[in-house]
Amino acid sequence: MSGNAAIELKNITKVFGSIVANKDVCLTVNRGEILSILGENGSGKTTLMNMISGIYFPDHGQIFIDGEEVVIRSPKDAFKYKIGMIHQHFKLVDVFSATENIILGLEKKGKYNLKAAAAEVKSISEKYGFEIDPMKKIHEMSVSEKQTVEIIKVLFRGADILILDEPTAVLTPQETQKLFKILRRMRDDGKAIIIITHKLHEVLSLSDRVSVLRKGEYIGTVNTAETDEAQLTEMMVGKKISLNIDRSEPKELEERLVVTGLDCINREGVKVLDNVSFTAYSGELLGIAGIAGSGQRELLEAIAGLQSLNEGSIIYHDPKTGKEENLRNKTPRQIRDLGVRLSFVPEDRLGMGLVGSMDIIDNMMLRSYRKGKSMFLERKAPKDLAMQIIEDLSVVTPGATTPVRQLSGGNVQKVLVGREISSSPTVLMAAYPVRGLDINSSYLIYNLLNEQKEKGAAVIFVGEDLDVLIELCDRILVIGSGSVAGIVDARNTTKEEIGLLMTKSKTSEKEE
Amino acid sequence: MSNEVKHREPLFHIAKRSSIVWWKAWLVRLGAIVLAFFFSAVLTVLLTGENPLDVFSSLIKGAIGTNRRIWVLFQNTAMLLCVALAVTPAFKMKFWNIGAEGQALIGAMATAACMIKLTGVLPAPLLILAMFVASVVSGAVWAVIPALFKAKWNTNETLFTLMMNYIAIQIVSYFSGEWAVPKGSGKIGIINGDTMEGWLPVIGGKNYLLNILVVAAITVGMYIYLKYSKHGYEIAVVGESQNTARYIGINVKKVIIRTMIISGALCGVAGFLLVAGTDHTVTRDTIAGRGFTAIMVSWLAKFNPLYMVLTSLLIVFMERGAIQISTSCGLNNSFSEIITGIIIFFIIGCEFFLNYQIKFREKEGK
Structure with missing residues (x-):
């Protein structure tokens, strides 16, 4: 076939049950090129890449490597063809060093020689500009270092076709820039690189060409130099949409939640919250930014009564009575019984906010089933609420009696957010509420949060996309390694400023 | 490997079904039962040389051949169902209570103990009440101990409930010696055989009717x-x-403890019904493995008490029929168990085909 295509896919189709994950997808990647695969969540990007790396087997279609048709049945086959995939979730052994992880599972003849391997790791690092200590243990590493280990692992095995699945999701802006530099160097070295992403600005700044998938279908490929965000969005979503968030000025600010000096040591003995203090005001949207796993979850769960604390206080100011209540170490039930209208959209929607196997009505009931003295359930009110949410938020579902697990990610989130705001909360906390959602659903959620803010709720929003945080929030609290690195005015800040704050606690190793 | 092989897809692969139409599901189940019968027939011919049709007719005769057998069938179904209902709330909570055997046995033991020690002390109706309360309480206690440990120290309930079975069995063994009639026989024997005190009343002239009605009420x-x-x-x-x-x-802890109390108490009731309603004695084998079979009944019915009526009936039907096969064909007891095993294997195995489908490689026109 075509001369220098490193890998070419032809009419690849993969079906799971009744869901078509990929339909007749064709694409090519050349050596010395970075190709972005762009698509919303659920558009089949990862499935497609899993077929190249031998995890799934395509139902139809052909794969060519260097013009020759191949059958990839297992990750081992993929390695044979020098394909290396860096997964979104790292697959590393925590107690091993970088080098040990890199050579793990290699079936090489000859003696096991850790020193030689470490030397080779070092030479690979130097060639492409990685910064890594080959003998450092994985559990002592930052997320970005772990990712580096994963990349070196596939290079060590001789991969010259690299696939990276959402590599920047866990990185700070600075780390992302560093990664891009390395990827460009690899491209110039003649490797073929595929990067899966849904972030438009990354696509534009990094890749040479972009292939767009929508709902499993291949939409087209464009040269990055000849396109812009608007065109790519249109290809991704299928229609023109305006991406605007109407941010209103906060008004009638009142102290609603005063958090002082929270300390939390988790079960493993790690200090996950360190002297965290802030105030959330009514009528204001407070964003929380930080690298994933910096204590965001513990902070919200502590406020919701799900995480016990070693130190500190969480004072709730009741807007009606003016009374002050300390919520620290109270159970969710006690908090509710105090009359605190605290709503919480947790990060783990189906594992915490909802019960996947239950239908929408029974999930509405989670918050209200205790009402009344009868020992039996009352399903009328939850049913009405379910119908109302389905209508108001246009939830796509066969009916109110469909198990929520069968709904798509966006609709699951609509059900959860809908239930949480139905109690007209005075405090609304949402952790990564748009993760995995398509663009339209994301903007619906942003608007719902805004609406609650305008109604006078104190809204706390934990986000990962800094562009969105800056556009949506009034103030942004930056959290790093469990402590507050700073609180900035969202209207007068930049991504770079927030990025620097995110890594402030470990300044020594950063900066180039 | 030759090039030819390299280019082939795997012969078949397994894919998860998204859903299955109800009639197809029942067709698969029916097919499983037919296959099970076929395999047991082949095995019967191979091992014994008997005509498989004879074997199956004795199976059916054994289960429902006579009026008495039908009543025994229903009684056994009711008892198995009672234990299955007892384990269901625990399993639904994902608390793996495999101690139903012991919980029911200790309930049976408590019932028998009351019959032995309180006969003559309490008037008949009060005696039955005391027996009932004792069985419920002891079953509940047997179940709540592992639950408390689970709630407090997160111990593994599977091992814990399993071990509690052995303690219950040994307690029964101990008292079988202690209270043996006649002394030294190692068996308690029929209690109050002459006065029938503490025996559940026979209603409608049918021995087992009361038990069956009680279990029906528990089901609902x-x-x-x-x-x-x-x-x-x-x-x-x-x-x-x-x-x-x-x-x-x-x-969560409260719910775990509360649910296990209910689970154990119902197991106790099963023990009570077995001793006061049918056996009028207690031995190590009073529960006869129902505590374990019940788990299967409950799972097969997907924890729906109404379906459990069907699954328990099916299993007891097979057991009763298989016993008849061994006697009428002059085979030993193990043979009936082989056949029951084959049939249950197919019934459980077909669940796989309800959840997954196998896709074969399509023929390519190249």
């Missing part, structure tokens, strides 16, 4: 409890996700 009660009560809802939430339960403020 359990169905309502799990589906319409707040407790049932909490059990479902805790079973699906303890995190969700905590998030909405359910006291």
Whole structure:
């Protein structure tokens, strides 16, 4: 076939049950090129890449490597063809060093020689500009270092076709820039690189060409130099949409939640919250930014009564009575019984906010089933609420009696957010509420949060996309390694400023 | 490997079904039973040389051949169903209570102990009440001990409940010696055989009718409890996700303990019905493995008490029929168990085909 295509896919189709994950997808990647695969969540990007790396087997279609048709049945086959995939979730052994992880599972003849391997790791690092200590243990590493280990692992095995699945999701802006530099160097070295992403600005700044998938279908490929965000969005979503968030000025600010000096040591003995203090005001949207796993979850769960604390206080100011209540170490039930209208959209929607196997009505009931003295359930009110949410938020579902697990990610989130705001909360906390959602659903959620803010709720929003945080929030609290690195005015800040704050606690190793 | 092989897809691969039409599901189940019969027939011919049709006719005769057999069938079904209903709330909560055998046995033991020690002390109706209370309480205690340990120290309930079975069995062994009639026989024998005190009354002239009615009432009660009560809802939430339960403020430990008390108490009731209603004595084998079979009954019915009526009936039908096969064909008891095993294997195995489908390689026109 075509001369220098490193890998070419032809009419690849993969079906799971009744869901078509990929339909007749064709694409090519050349050596010395970075190709972005762009698509919303659920558009089949990862499935497609899993077929190249031998995890799934395509139902139809052909794969060519260097013009020759191949059958990839297992990750081992993929390695044979020098394909290396860096997964979104790292697959590393925590107690091993970088080098040990890199050579793990290699079936090489000859003696096991850790020193030689470490030397080779070092030479690979130097060639492409990685910064890594080959003998450092994985559990002592930052997320970005772990990712580096994963990349070196596939290079060590001789991969010259690299696939990276959402590599920047866990990185700070600075780390992302560093990664891009390395990827460009690899491209110039003649490797073929595929990067899966849904972030438009990354696509534009990094890749040479972009292939767009929508709902499993291949939409087209464009040269990055000849396109812009608007065109790519249109290809991704299928229609023109305006991406605007109407941010209103906060008004009638009142102290609603005063958090002082929270300390939390988790079960493993790690200090996950360190002297965290802030105030959330009514009528204001407070964003929380930080690298994933910096204590965001513990902070919200502590406020919701799900995480016990070693130190500190969480004072709730009741807007009606003016009374002050300390919520620290109270159970969710006690908090509710105090009359605190605290709503919480947790990060783990189906594992915490909802019960996947239950239908929408029974999930509405989670918050209200205790009402009344009868020992039996009352399903009328939850049913009405379910119908109302389905209508108001246009939830796509066969009916109110469909198990929520069968709904798509966006609709699951609509059900959860809908239930949480139905109690007209005075405090609304949402952790990564748009993760995995398509663009339209994301903007619906942003608007719902805004609406609650305008109604006078104190809204706390934990986000990962800094562009969105800056556009949506009034103030942004930056959290790093469990402590507050700073609180900035969202209207007068930049991504770079927030990025620097995110890594402030470990300044020594950063900066180039 | 030759090039030819390299280019081939795997011969078949397994894919998860998204859903299956109800009639197809029943067709698969029916097919499984037919296949099971076919395999047991082949095995019968190979091992014994008997005509398989004879074997199956004795199977059916054994289960429903006579009026008495039909009543025994129903009685055994009711007892198995009772234990299955007892384990269901625990399993729905994902608390793996495999100690139903011991919980029911200790209930049976408590019933027998009351019959032996309180006859003559209490008037007949009060005696039965005392027996009932004793069985319920002892079953509940047997179940709540592992639950408390689980709630407090997160111990493994599977091992714990299993071990509790052996303690119950040894307690019964001990008292079988202690209270043996006649002394030294090692058996308690029929208690109050002459006065019938503490025996459940026979209603409608049918020996087992009362037991069956009690279990029918429990079935309906359990169905309502799990589906319409707040407790049932909490059990479902805790079973699906303890995190969700905590998030909405359910006291998970309390629910675990409460549910295990109910589970154990119902096991106690099964022991009570077996001793006071049918056996009028207690031995190590009073429960006869129902505590374990019940788990299968409950799973097969997907924890729906109404379906459990069917699954327990099916299993008891097979057991009763298989016993008849061994006697009428002059085979030993193990043969009946082989056949029951084959049939149950197919019934459980067909669940795989309800959840997954096998896709074969399509023929390519190249």
